[in-house]
Structures are given as C-alpha cells and as structure tokens.
Amino acid sequence: MTATLEQRLDAFRRLDDAKLTFARRDWFPGTSGNLSIKIQDEPLQFAVTASGKDKTKLSPEDYLVVDQDSRPVEATSLKPSAETLIHAVVYQKFAKAGACFHVHTVWNNLISELYFGQRAFTIQGQELIKGLGIWEENARITVPIVENFADIPTLAAAIEKVITPEIPGVLIRNHGIYAWGGNDFEAKRHLEAFEFLFEYHARWLQLRQAVVSTTSN
C-alpha cells in the first residue's frame, strides 16, 4: 500500500522543521546532509530529501517518497539523496527507527578523523549521554566510525555491519554523522547530543594542550 497524501505532507512538514533548525546552525554546508522520516513499514516507505538541494531553503521540490530499494514510489523528476541507501539500511536494521538525520559539521569531521584508527569514538561521564537515552551512572558510549567509501552500496554495507541498537548513530570518516531515533523528535535529540559530545571533546583536547604548553614553558 502507498502512503496517503496526508501522511506524506505530515512527513514533509516535519522534515521542513528539522531542516530549518539544522540549517540555522550551519549543519548543511555546501548542500551537504540529508534527512528522512519513515512513513510506513511493510512495505517500507520513507520521505527523504532530494539530492543536491540547498538545505538552508524551503521549496516545493525538497522531498520525495521512496521504497526499501531507495526508488521513488511515484513518478517524479526529483532524485532522492545520493545517500538514501544508508537511510534504508537504518530502517531495515532497526524496525523502531522512525527518522534518520545526516549532517556534516566541523566537529563531527574532526572526531571522525582523530579516532578513525580505533574505528570508534568513546566518551564517558558526560551528562549529555542521557540525550541518547542512556541513563546509567557514569555511562560510557562508543560511536562506530567507518571509512568514507565513495561507492554508496559499499558505504551502506560498512554502516550496516557496525551499527547497533544501543548507539543511535555512526560516524563516517571526514564526512559526517548519521543519527536516528524512534521519531523526528528523538532523532534530533540524538543528533544534538552527539554533536555536543564531539564539540566538547575536541575543545577539551585543545584546551588541555594549551594548558600543558603554558605550564611547561
């Protein structure tokens, strides 16, 4: 069954909200980034951003609905995001995922490069870990990092291999982050928590280095 017009418009309106919020933070430099919201399971259909658009703006041609094979469910001149397959992998692996957001930021790129050798970024004892829905005392989280394969099926397969239900996100080396959640509200909260943790950690490393240099002089 195909999603109703009402369901599509609701997803598009929610994507507008998320898009403008992230755009205000400069999280879509150079047309980068893509967003999706699931509309239905079985058969999977989700609304996704069209490829190559300026995501700081709204237009009537911003989104389309695709199926589990990332194909538009109806005739359209719009091309789905080049990275739609990654959204499909997330929805197919985690039935509970209802929205998936991808942004390129300087902080997520720095962390992804700095910790690529370990294929993961680990952080512990930060309050914002609770923003990921993890409430245990002194929690420690590990975010996987994958190589930035140019071939999207290869990239999607690499992501499929490392993502787990415990951590709602994955870093792509020198590229960006995918974060997801049960709905758009939760996916946004997860994305914001990740970005806070990345920025905090990168700034803390800088500050610590500056303090060490000052005190050793």
Ligand SMILES: CSCCC(=O)C(=O)COP(=O)(O)O
């Ligand atoms: C100009 S950024 C390169 C492509 C990319 O990584 C991205 O997130 C945007 O691709 P899309 O096809 O979704 O516009």
Ligand SMILES: [Zn+2]
């Ligand atoms: Zn990207």
